[in-house]
Amino acid sequence: MMDQKPSFMLVDGMALLFRAFYATAVSGQYMINSKGIPTNGIHGFIKHMFTAVSTFKPTHLAVCWDMGSKTFRTELFSAYKGNRGEAPIELIPQFDLVKEVVDSFDIPNIGLAGFEADDCIGTIANQVKDFAHVSILTGDQDILQLLDEQISVILLKKGYGNYLVHTPETFFEEKGITPRQMIDLKALMGDPSDNYPGVKGIGEKTALKLLKEFNHVEGIVSNLDLLSKSYRSKIEQDLDMLHLSRKLAEIKCDVPISCAIESAGLKIERDKALNKLMELEIRGLQRLLPIDEAIIL
Structure with missing residues (x-):
């Protein structure tokens, strides 16, 4: 079976982090650790990401992020996303920490100032789709414009492990x-x-x-x-x-970034990953990490 294409999952980091944060923030469960740092968004982000990994079994993974609120879209139209308030104070420290956690899993973090996570996802999806099956994990319907024969979209539904998978065919049936x-x-x-x-x-x-x-x-x-x-x-x-x-x-698919598929192979080093989770006092997620016998090279 040497001709099996790799399967590359691109994760919309912002969509997962925000979803995870607000799901617990409503009841005030910020999971504040002994250093006074809230970790609820990070905890839920990891859970969402690895629940999807165990469901869809990608061989490769990368996470894309927004890099600040100023982008080429705000240049074109200053009111773009202008209706959004400041991020809640409990979420702010989690933006950088969640990227450190992703780093500790040896999963690439991708983002570029002036562009949104969606633009990075669209660019990389189009770069790798000829030699990999691409799936995009998000809660955001906007990304459905990227669907094609090599790119599917996995939409998160309520809770964990509930998905709506879209292909061009299912999208056409619906819309x-x-x-x-x-x-x-x-x-x-x-x-x-x-x-x-x-x-x-x-x-x-x-x-x-x-x-x-x-x-x-x-x-x-x-x-x-x-x-x-x-x-x-x-x-x-x-x-x-x-x-x-x-x-x-329109999602821009020609952002000046790239992600070598070799750098995105899912190979988590157990100690490195667990040390980072321990440092942040994030508990109860070890069993979700694809390590040891479940290692994917």
């Missing part, structure tokens, strides 16, 4: 459009969570209808005379925002 058309969908309807408006007065239903008819934003714009008067005037009024929203929605 009736292709993954790439999701960029145009977001351009038309905007994205309240990222704080950009798209075209005022056009929601998902209308956007899907227009995309099924005209394929993409360019197709719609070059056929404005075929649209009803109401749709046409909405789009004409918000034409600049439509084009800008499309730029904001």
Whole structure:
């Protein structure tokens, strides 16, 4: 079976860390250690990551991160994600510590100032997909635009170990459009969570209808005379925002980063990993780590 392709899992570090943090923060369980450092987000992050590893059994793994809130998208549109408050004080020290933990597992941490984790994921997925099966672990639907025959998306559902796995086929069954058309969908309807408006007065239903008819934003714009008067005037009024929203929605897949597949093989050194967890007083996760007899080279 020498022709078996490696399977490369790209982890959206931010999505897992935030999900883990907020799941326990609601009840005030920050797991504060003897040094006064909260570790609830890190604990849940490790649990999410290795539960997925034991379910999907990737041979290679890398974690991608946002590197600060200023990116090329905030340059294009200063209000981008401007609706998000400061990170909770208990989460702030966990941003750096979680990367140290990932380092202690000899798993690459990837991020580049000026870009989001999604852009790093898209770039690496496209670099390695010709010689590896790529899966992306996230809770964020935006990443579904990257789906193709070599790239699947594993969406985290509530709790641990519950997933919705998307391929281009399942995405099409659910939405009736292709993954790439999701960029145009977001351009038309905007994205309240990222704080950009798209075209005022056009929601998902209308956007899907227009995309099924005209394929993409360019197709719609070059056929404005075929649209009803109401749709046409909405789009004409918000034409600049439509084009800008499309730029904001599209994940960049040509970020100047790379990840050599050799550096991402899952080979955790037991002592190094356990020492780091002990240092942070993170307990009860040893059995989840793929080490010893479960070592994957």
